[in-house]
Amino acid sequence: MSTHGPIATHRSATGVPSGRLAIWWLLASEIFIFGGLVVCFVLFKLNGTPGFEDASLTSTAAGAINTFVLLTSSLSIVLAHAAIEKGDSAKSFTYIWYTIGGGFVFLGIKAYEYTGKILHGHTLTDNLFWSFYYTMTGLHALHVIGGMVIMALISFDIRKGHNYQRVELIGIYWHFVDLVWIFLFPLLYIANF
Amino acid sequence: MSETYAHPNYIKIWFWLLILLALSVAGPMLEIPALTILTAFGIAVVKAFLVAANFMHLKFEKKIIWFLLILSMCLLGVFFFGAAPDVMMTEGDQWIDCIADKSCVEQRL
Amino acid sequence: MSQSTSAVATDTHAEHHEELSFLYKYILPIDHKIIAMQYIFTGMIMAIVGGYFAYAFRMQLAFPGDLVPLYGLVGPGEYNMLVTNHGTIMIFWVAMPVLIAGFGNYLIPLMIGCDDMVFPRLNRLSYQIFLVSALVLILSFFVKGGGFGGAWTAYPPLSSVAEYSLTDWGASLWLLAVALEFISFLLGGINFVTTAMNARAPGMKMLDIPIAVWFIVVAVILFMASVGPLVAGAVMLFMDQRVGTTFFLPSAGGDPLLWEHLFWFFGHPEVYVVLLPTMGIVAEIITVFSRKKLFGYRTVLYTAFATGGLSFVVWAHHQFIAGIDPRMANVFTVTTVLISIPLAEMMFSYIATLYGGSIELKTPMLWALSFLAAFLIGGVTGIYLGASAMDVYFHDSYFVLAHFHYTFFPITIIGMFAALTYWFPKMFGRMMNETLGKIHFWGTFIPFNCIFLPLFFLGLAGQHRRIYNYDHFPDLATQELQDIRVFATYSLIVMIFFQLIFVYNFFHSMFKGEKATENPWKSNTLEWTTLSPPPHGNFKVLPTVYRGPYEYSVPGRDEDYWPQNEAPKKS
Ligand code: HEM
Ligand SMILES: [Cu+2]
Numbered sequence: 001m002s003t004h005g006p007i008a009t010h011r012s013a014t015g016v017p018s019g020r021l022a023i024w025w026l027l028a029s030e031i032f033i034f035g036g037l038v039v040c041f042v043l044f045k046l047n048g049t050p051g052f053e054d055a056s057l058t059s060t061a062a063g064a065i066n067t068f069v070l071l072t073s074s075l076s077i078v079l080a081h082a083a084i085e086k087g088d089s090a091k092s093f094t095y096i097w098y099t100i101g102g103g104f105v106f107l108g109i110k111a112y113e114y115t116g117k118i119l120h121g122h123t124l125t126d127n128l129f130w131s132f133y134y135t136m137t138g139l140h141a142l143h144v145i146g147g148m149v150i151m152a153l154i155s156f157d158i159r160k161g162h163n164y165q166r167v168e169l170i171g172i173y174w175h176f177v178d179l180v181w182i183f184l185f186p187l188l189y190i191a192n193f
Numbered sequence: 194m195s196e197t198y199a200h201p202n203y204i205k206i207w208f209w210l211l212i213l214l215a216l217s218v219a220g221p222m223l224e225i226p227a228l229t230i231l232t233a234f235g236i237a238v239v240k241a242f243l244v245a246a247n248f249m250h251l252k253f254e255k256k257i258i259w260f261l262l263i264l265s266m267c268l269l270g271v272f273f274f275g276a277a278p279d280v281m282m283t284e285g286d287q288w289i290d291c292i293a294d295k296s297c298v299e300q301r302l
Numbered sequence: 303m304s305q306s307t308s309a310v311a312t313d314t315h316a317e318h319h320e321e322l323s324f325l326y327k328y329i330l331p332i333d334h335k336i337i338a339m340q341y342i343f344t345g346m347i348m349a350i351v352g353g354y355f356a357y358a359f360r361m362q363l364a365f366p367g368d369l370v371p372l373y374g375l376v377g378p379g380e381y382n383m384l385v386t387n388h389g390t391i392m393i394f395w396v397a398m399p400v401l402i403a404g405f406g407n408y409l410i411p412l413m414i415g416c417d418d419m420v421f422p423r424l425n426r427l428s429y430q431i432f433l434v435s436a437l438v439l440i441l442s443f444f445v446k447g448g449g450f451g452g453a454w455t456a457y458p459p460l461s462s463v464a465e466y467s468l469t470d471w472g473a474s475l476w477l478l479a480v481a482l483e484f485i486s487f488l489l490g491g492i493n494f495v496t497t498a499m500n501a502r503a504p505g506m507k508m509l510d511i512p513i514a515v516w517f518i519v520v521a522v523i524l525f526m527a528s529v530g531p532l533v534a535g536a537v538m539l540f541m542d543q544r545v546g547t548t549f550f551l552p553s554a555g556g557d558p559l560l561w562e563h564l565f566w567f568f569g570h571p572e573v574y575v576v577l578l579p580t581m582g583i584v585a586e587i588i589t590v591f592s593r594k595k596l597f598g599y600r601t602v603l604y605t606a607f608a609t610g611g612l613s614f615v616v617w618a619h620h621q622f623i624a625g626i627d628p629r630m631a632n633v634f635t636v637t638t639v640l641i642s643i644p645l646a647e648m649m650f651s652y653i654a655t656l657y658g659g660s661i662e663l664k665t666p667m668l669w670a671l672s673f674l675a676a677f678l679i680g681g682v683t684g685i686y687l688g689a690s691a692m693d694v695y696f697h698d699s700y701f702v703l704a705h706f707h708y709t710f711f712p713i714t715i716i717g718m719f720a721a722l723t724y725w726f727p728k729m730f731g732r733m734m735n736e737t738l739g740k741i742h743f744w745g746t747f748i749p750f751n752c753i754f755l756p757l758f759f760l761g762l763a764g765q766h767r768r769i770y771n772y773d774h775f776p777d778l779a780t781q782e783l784q785d786i787r788v789f790a791t792y793s794l795i796v797m798i799f800f801q802l803i804f805v806y807n808f809f810h811s812m813f814k815g816e817k818a819t820e821n822p823w824k825s826n827t828l829e830w831t832t833l834s835p836p837p838h839g840n841f842k843v844l845p846t847v848y849r850g851p852y853e854y855s856v857p858g859r860d861e862d863y864w865p866q867n868e869a870p871k872k873s
Binding site: 005007011017021022025026028033036037040043049125128139 | 411416417418419420421422488491492493495496497499500501502506526527528529530531532533534535537538541545546547548549554555556557560564839844
Binding site: 014016027031039042043046047064068075078079082179182185186 | 265269272
């Protein structure tokens with residue numbers, strides 16, 4: 001990783017490697033995107049907009065299991081990072097695929113939830129609560145899918161011995177996806193008053 | 194990849210996170226709204242902090258990153274308080290749905 | 303540690319890098335200089351489209367109902383589509399790509415002394431997304447119903463309900479194009495900031511960074527921090543349009559004011575996003591052409607930070623009469639008036655830089671000075687508008703329109719010409735023709751004032767914006783007012799003709815102009831220490847920096863400039 005690409009890529013005047021710095025900037029802008037949605041949601045909710053009591057219809061159990069799944073996948077990606085730091089790319093590969101597996105379980109449960117709700121008539125356009133529910137979880141799910149794809153690419157890359165530092169970068173991103181869910185969970189599943 | 198720092202015990206952190214998750218699920222069962230808010234969102238903040246500090250290694254990161262993230266949240270707060278007085282004002286909300294009524298659309302064109 | 307200006311090799315093709323095929327060099331480049339050109343040229347082409355739209359609707363205003371030569375009939379819907387897309391194009395597809403992405407790409411690596419952006423491939427991807435966004439926008443003009451006509455601010459429900467806007471697909475494609483453009487600039491911005499933070503030449507401390515780079519970086523950060531909620535809003539608006547949600551539809555519990563807040567929370571910082579790069583470019587030019595140190599480097603920098611910070615708390619001054627809480631109008635009036643303080647301070651610093659300098663009125667300097675003069679008018683009229691009591695009368699009138707054209711025109715058009723004429727020798731290795739440059743300058747600057755100064759008076763007379771034919775309003779259809787409209791339109795046509803001189807000068811000089819030396823303006827910053835144009839990899843030997851960028855006319859030196867990378871003499 002040290003010889004190709006421009007010299008600029010390998011400079012580090014701040015002491016934070018460029019890759020990591022860029023990921024943090026990316027996450028900062030993601031905070032604004034998800035944060036914007038959350039702020040809008042909270043504004044409507046505090047305003048007592050009709051429909052928001054439907055939060056009681058979301059299944060806390062499903063949300064909690066999904067939180068568990070994401071937290072665990074966060075653990076496995078950080079273990080992948082720990083492994084690659086020791087140079088153990090085979091172990092790291094396995095952990096990355098555990099994480100991807102976690103992503104699949106998460107999406108499966110989500111799909112199950114969506115189906116159930118839609119069959120009960122709670123579609124995207126049912127009322128504002130459901131509009132927010134699908135928009136927020138949908139945008140989050142897109143981030144999950146994106147993360148899974150990138151992780152798969154990286155996993156094969158490191159097996160060939162390239163770009164070890166990317167495991168940490170995708171890890172930071174994946175934790176962020178987890179963080180978003182940590183906040184969506186109480187907003188959409190627990191706070192139903 | 195050159196920094197060396199003692200890793201936090203990831204498994205232990207994960208374990209704490211699960212306990213917090215259990216608490217936040219159990220919270221609403223007491224059916225005290227104020228407490229639910231606390232267990233739901235207070236615990237979310239704690240969980241977020243644990244993940245960020247340990248898994249994302251923010252504990253070991255330069256101050257500037259903290260600054261960046263906290264500033265982002267503050268700006269969102271600014272937006273919230275700037276928009277809240279209007280969005281949460283309910284007077285003047287008696288719009289009629291014009292689209293449903295064809296004649297009304299024609300009348301306004 | 304020996305590279306002074308002369309130590310840089312002067313032969314062009316001594317590099318050992320492999321020759322790239324045309325495809326990889328010009329179509330899919332990763333070299334920041336080529337990507338910069340792509341942005342600049344795309345931006346200039348879009349400027350022609352935007353200018354053409356302006357021509358069409360100004361003709362309609364001057365001669366309502368007549369066929370517009372080279373365009374055709376401008377009906378009411380057509381008119382709305384023209385103004386909407388004129389505004390959108392000029393801001394998102396001209397100002398931002400040329401000034402931030404274009405010159406940012408060109409200048410950041412050169413000015414901080416490194417060989418490329420930190421992530422060259424990401425850089426290329428940003429441009430490609432940007433190009434797609436431009437194509438989507440152009441596509442939106444041709445779908446059934448025509449292009450979107452709900453103003454660049456896209457207030458719902460007009461923008462979200464097809465039965466109201468009458469441009470079902472036009473509205474959605476417009477929104478999609480804008481969203482893609484945001485994504486492109488988010489990716490590009492991450493690259494810019496990371497590069498400026500991490501890839502600086504050894505020895506370049508924070509306060510040795512040229513103001514142009516600083517300001518582009520601050521602008522990018524403002525953009526990244528303000529656009530997020532609007533991206534969320536765009537997703538919501540898109541769903542309102544296509545799926546039938548009701549986020550912004552009041553009849554079903556949604557709130558259109560929420561969109562206005564989301565939009566202007568971005569929209570106001572956005573005006574500083576485009577302002578700051580031009581302010582930076584002007585700082586470079588006025589120091590070089592008055593041979594003086596920038597007056598108060600730190601002050602200028604801190605005022606930019608202050609402006610940036612304050613720009614997040616003024617947004618609702620665009621909504622004073624939108625039905626917002628009147629108590630909030632007080633708050634936002636105060637913050638709006640406050641924000642003019644750091645900006646005025648910055649202006650004073652620039653003027654103080656000129657004071658006592660040996661000013662040389664070369665074309666770039668003319669542009670830079672005219673920027674300061676014109677922007678002053680724009681800024682001062684902004685303060686009128688910021689006072690909520692006055693804005694009740696001014697809002698949505700031509701006074702507002704004249705205000706923001708006195709800010710945006712100097713920023714976008716004057717700033718672009720200033721930068722192009724100043725860095726032309728570096729970019730293309732040849733000098734531009736001075737005489738033609740000056741003719742073009744006066745032929746642009748005088749008509750510019752003739753177009754927009756009268757609009758202030760139209761606004762004061764009560765002329766509302768976004769109306770396609772004033773004949774329907776007896777109070778506004780008077781002969782005197784119509785004369786003013788005709789005068790403004792004729793001025794626009796004069797201005798358009800003078801642009802031909804620029805086009806000729808630009809392309810003629812690019813191929814036939816006098817060969818430029820490495821440092822024709824005797825400037826200090828690092829981009830002038832390498833070849834014109836710089837080779838792939840920018841510098842033969844990557845420079846080391848010893849001092850700040852504005853050491854002009856330092857007493858006790860033979861030369862009146864002192865390049866940043868010139869090693870100090872051992873005494
Ligand atoms: C001291 C500086 C400034 C102040 C106090 C100021 C104030 C204002 C106010 C109060 C309005 C709202 C008027 C209304 O809609 O009734 C406004 C509109 C506007 N300003 Fe400024 N402004 C300033 C600088 C700028 C700059 C630097 C730019 C551009 C780069 C700019 C661009 C605009 C635009 C585009 C609008 C109209 C938006 C629309 O309604 O379409 N302003 N300004
Ligand atoms: Cu504003």
